[in-house]
Amino acid sequence: MLWPVTVAGVLLGSAVAGVPGGILGGVLGHALDRHWGLRRWSEVPAQLGRWLGLRPDFERVLFLCLGRMAKAHGRVTAEHLQLARELMQQYRLDEPQRLAAMADFNRGKLPATSVERQLRRLCRQQQGRNAELLDSCWRMGLVHGRPSAATRQLLERWAAIAGLGKAEQQRMQQRHQRRRSGSAAPVATGGGLQQAAAVLGVEQNAEPAQIKRAYRRLLSRHHPDKLMAAGASEDELAAAGEQVHRIQQAYEKLKRYRGFR
Structure with a gap:
């Protein structure tokens, strides 16, 4: 495991103030690494973008x-x-x-x-x-x-x-x-992981790319704008809206479980 800000702090501190500066830079850098959850250099650009407001959470x-x-x-x-x-x-x-x-x-x-x-x-x-x-x-x-x-x-x-x-x-x-x-029951939020996978028609441990494809395909199929253009009734549009919500909830559940964006 490489703590990128820790390493940068040690190098910068050493260059400015020798060994004491390197120690201080390492301590401060490690605190920032832990605060931001950084463990490798590849994570730095995304965190920097969020910090600058260029990549908002x-x-x-x-x-x-x-x-x-x-x-x-x-x-x-x-x-x-x-x-x-x-x-x-x-x-x-x-x-x-x-x-x-x-x-x-x-x-x-x-x-x-x-x-x-x-x-x-x-x-x-x-x-x-x-x-x-x-x-x-x-x-x-x-x-x-x-x-x-x-x-x-x-x-x-x-x-x-x-x-x-x-x-x-x-x-x-x-x-x-x-x-x-209270005229209708709240929409289910997706239940467990197996239920979420079933909503999207994928396996619970499917690859992220497969989960994303299934999500986009189902959104396109049930999207109210598309059904309205096809002449769907108000009841059909409402049902499609409920299904879109279930699809979105299931996708978010699987995305958090698999840890991808």
């Missing part, structure tokens, strides 16, 4: 957007905060990650925070998660029932950035409104 952008969405309601309520906590649990964030997510949520409420710039970068770099992010934003926007004019304006602008059509937005709105009213 999904969870960071998600909670920035959720904070902005909650603020668009007029004021942030206990219901907004409770949903934020539920989403932290859904993504299995540990305590340091929860604190970071709440800090991002609070930054998202500030007008000076460049939420949409981060959103654009994320949507370009992780296109497969665009619908997942917007779905959580719709959920936040509907915490108190019908979205306000400011909330809807944000959702429509962000959907355009994410490349989501009106049918997909309508599906998200209908699903979360039904969940709030």
Whole structure:
């Protein structure tokens, strides 16, 4: 195992201040390696991009957007905060990650925070998660029932950035409104790993490339925009929306299990 920042700290410190500088540089570098989870040089560019904001983390952008969405309601309520906590649990964030997510949520409420710039970068770099992010934003926007004019304006602008059509937005709105009213049971979040694999039609230990192909193929088959163009009814569109949500949840579960992006 090679700790890249540790090595860089030793070399830089030695060059500047000899042996004492090398020791100090190594200690500081090792602390950064452990903080960022770096174990090899190949991981440095991605971490540097995240640190500079050039490669934003999904969870960071998600909670920035959720904070902005909650603020668009007029004021942030206990219901907004409770949903934020539920989403932290859904993504299995540990305590340091929860604190970071709440800090991002609070930054998202500030007008000076460049939420949409981060959103654009994320949507370009992780296109497969665009619908997942917007779905959580719709959920936040509907915490108190019908979205306000400011909330809807944000959702429509962000959907355009994410490349989501009106049918997909309508599906998200209908699903979360039904969940709030209790007229339909909440959508299953994918169950265990075997169930997630069954949803995608792959083996639990399939190669990442095979899992990605299955995910994209199923998304294309059930996408509401495609079905709307084919003349599907409202009930068929709603059912397709539910299936897309199951597919996305199953894909995220397998992706976390296999450890790929």
